[in-house]
Amino acid sequence: MLPQEVSAIIEEMRAERIRGASWLARKGAEAYIILSQILEGEELKKALEEMRREIPLANKTMASLYNLAQFIPITHDPNLVRAKAEEFIRLGEEAKREIGNIGSELIDENEIVITHSFSSAVVEIFRTAKRKGKSFRVILTESAPDYEGIALAKELESLGIPFEIITDAQLGFFAGKATLGLVGADNITRDGAVVNKAGTYPLALACHDNHVPFYVAAESFKLHPKLSSDEVEIIERPYARQGYRIRNFLFDITPWKYIRGIITELGILVPPKEI
Template sequence: MLPLQVRKIIEEMREERIMGASYLAKRGAEAYLELAGLLEGEELLSAMEELGKEIRAVNPTMASLYNLTEFIKSSPNREFVKSKALEFMKLSEEARREIGNIGSELIDDGDVIITHSFSSTVLEIFKVASRKGKRFRVILTESAPDYEGLTLAKELESIGIPFEIITDAQMGLFAKNATFALVGADNITRDGSVINKAGTYLLALACHDSGVPLYAAAESFKIHPKLNAAEVEIVERKFKRNHFLVRNYLFDITSWRYIRGIITEFGILVPPKEL
């Protein structure tokens, strides 16, 4: 049985609806830190096995949680566990900053960028571009039913980046007004598909039809080393509205053919030429 302090972090991760895969991976690393501060030896080794399963189960779609548990190998040595957790957090932060630098170079003065949902990496790109003095505008969706887009709107408002909010249903209408689309990713599969907030695929189709390039931004720890798109478990979270049951898959899948490139800390990955 995991200690109460660690279980509390896991429960908070399960309840989180807005912040996405990067944030949850960081919280997972914090759970390892907490565990290593409380246990050692065989108790720590046994608890780490349980913690790894709990973290992956928070959201099986997210590659970041899988890769976190692979990065921090089970060990009875609490100092080793702490160092690996801190290393993961440091590498994650460095990756986000580098993606901000690389991605910001795609933005030119006068650009209009359409995005969907909330992504800390996309936000970092916007922040860096703004600090570089680039003038651009963002079209963002509400991102129902959890309305992550409104969280992004608050962030953009706080740093003075102009934006307009649209309903998800209007992505097809507004995509043609954009210079390019930029979204985050919760999982990049071995076959190059981007798994992100449901609606991303529809945005990709609208952009493709209008000749608007779409980029995804994601740290390399969101690349799943084993699974192709068809093998990924897509989490569904049904809810009721006016006593009617509403189907609600949290993510959808966008294949390489609709993606101009994936911005990582190592550069921009591009699809194979045959696609």
């Protein structure tokens, strides 16, 4: 059984509604650091074996949690666990900064960027483009039913980036008014498909029909080394309104043919051949 402090973090990860794969991976790494402070020797090794099962189960759709669990070795040495967890956090922060630098070069003067849900990698691209003095605005969905788009709006407001919020149903209408589509990802499969907040696939289709280039921003730890798109388990969360059950799958899968490129810290990858 895992220590209570560690179990509490995993439960927090399971319950999270707004923040995505990057935040969950960091929280998972922090759980490993706490574990290294509590246990050692054989107890630590057994706990790490349990963590390798439990961390990915916090959200089975997200590749970052699978890769985090594989990144941390099964060992008796708490110092090694802590060092690897801290390395994972550091690499993630460095990756996001580099994604900001690379992705911001795609934003031209007076660009109109349409996005969906909340992605810390996308926010970093916007932040970097703003810092470079570029003038652009953002069209973002409210991203029902958890309204991640409102969290993004608050970030953009703090950065001084102009934006307008639309309902999810207007994705098709507003895609024709944009010049660039940009979203994050929770999982990029071996065959180049992108798993992200439900609504991403319709946005990609709308961008395709309107000849708007569609890009995805994701750290390389979101590339799943094993799963193909037909093997990803998509989570459905209970949801009801006015007494009626409403189907609520959290993610959808966007085929690679609608994606111009995936912006990673390694460069812009062309799916699926460079995945």
